[in-house]
Amino acid sequence: GENVEQHPSTLSVQEGDSAVIKCTYSDSASNYFPWYKQELGKGPQLIIDIRSNVGEKKDQRIAVTLNKTAKHFSLHITETQPEDSAVYFCAAGRSSGGGADGLTFGKGTHLIIQP
């Protein structure tokens, strides 16, 4: 089955700086890679996703890159703000025909934005 590794487990950055979270996956059949943000006491919130036919995707201060050959994908947050503080999860799964199977998640990165 799929295995997703995520690093680092904790990341502390100064407000305004950039944050990068990295993940690797093992199953070459995975073609869908979403990122979720989870705040205390809440369910995961989808913030951005990428499919394997694309190398990079951007949405305002958030970008995701994918290296299919190396089976790496990364989340980049620029100009970090206090409200970015949360736990971030990467995930991998198979998507076909307009739907995805069950996702395999990494263990999460606790992002702390220092004022």
Place this chain on the structure above:
Amino acid sequence: DTGVSQNPRHKITKRGQNVTFRCDPISEHNRLYWYRQTLGQGPEFLTYFQNEAQLEKSRLLSDRFSAERPKGSFSTLEIQRTEQGDSAMYLCASSLLQTHTPGEQYFGPGTRLTVT
């Protein structure tokens, strides 16, 4: 609120009791997923439905767990003879099966189960 809803939000039960959780997906979403999340870990996939059909079950889903989605709308997850190891957050997600989209999964707030 048009998001995924889950009830109850919290459940405390004694070991050996049965519990049932309910998930109401986003309206018209035809796929519904169940995940389990323990403290400090990412969600782990349990099972998912497309309409009323259960399409995939994880090996994490022991015989004591059963999920249903009888009319293709809300779903229930039942755990029989609960054990302390079942203590976790049970998350539900839904997605819309639609051509040319990856099938983004949107999560509910979860049901936190504590088995004493």
